[in-house]
Amino acid sequence: MLIGDTGYGTADLLGWLVEEKQITPHIPMFDKSEGKQELFGLSDFTWDPEQDHYLCPAGKSVGRNHRNFKNKRSGITKKNTIIYRASQSDCGPCPLKSQCSPTTPARKIERSIHEAARDLARSLKHTEEYALSRNARKKVEMLFGHLKRIMRFDRLRLRGPNGADDEFLLAATVQNLRKMAKLLGQSNENLLVTT
Numbered sequence: 001m002l003i004g005d006t007g008y009g010t011a012d013l014l015g016w017l018v019e020e021k022q023i024t025p026h027i028p029m030f031d032k033s034e035g036k037q038e039l040f041g042l043s044d045f046t047w048d049p050e051q052d053h054y055l056c057p058a059g060k061s062v063g064r065n066h067r068n069f070k071n072k073r074s075g076i077t078k079k080n081t082i083i084y085r086a087s088q089s090d091c092g093p094c095p096l097k098s099q100c101s102p103t104t105p106a107r108k109i110e111r112s113i114h115e116a117a118r119d120l121a122r123s124l125k126h127t128e129e130y131a132l133s134r135n136a137r138k139k140v141e142m143l144f145g146h147l148k149r150i151m152r153f154d155r156l157r158l159r160g161p162n163g164a165d166d167e168f169l170l171a172a173t174v175q176n177l178r179k180m181a182k183l184l185g186q187s188n189e190n191l192l193v194t195t
């Protein structure tokens with residue numbers, strides 16, 4: 001399992017973690033697939049991996065472009081996505097068009113080639129294990145925030161992974177000593193009050 005923040009929730013990184021390394025991602029995603037609230041988002045469409053298409057809320061197919069090009073094309077864009085489109089003859093008279101594709105002749109869906117990994121990350125968000133790991137992550141992030149803002153540890157001075165290791169060890173030691181001094185100070189105050 002790998003716990004990370006939204007910065008690690010890109011499609012490419014999730015694809016690498018899940019598909020290549022078989023690591024369970026406890027990572028929140030910056031998900032633009034839901035679009036505007038009043039319009040249908042990706043979750044309103046049903047993915048059918050066998051037919052390689054989506055079924056829209058009106059039950060129509062939203063599929064890949066199967067034009068016969070002279071030179072066969074992969075259909076994968078520079079953004080590592082595949083474009084799926086509904087047909088204009090389905091969307092034109094559709095009663096749901098205003099909630100689905102109000103400004104274009106037909107609905108278009110951009111699906112990442114790593115969408116299966118993204119789906120896994122989405123589904124994990126509702127598990128008990130994810131809630132636990134999110135709480136653990138927040139505790140660590142609070143410490144990082146404290147290091148950055150209060151102790152002004154906003155950049156590394158030493159180079160390379162070993163340098164980073166040493167600097168973090170020192171910073172964490174200082175942070176713990178600071179905490180310890182505060183706690184000891186408090187207990188001494190209590191002693192003074194009770195004696």
Ligand code: SF4
Pocket residue numbers: 056057058059060062086090091092094095096097100101106107
């Ligand atoms: S507008 Fe097109 S894609 Fe959207 S629900 Fe209607 S038929 Fe389906």
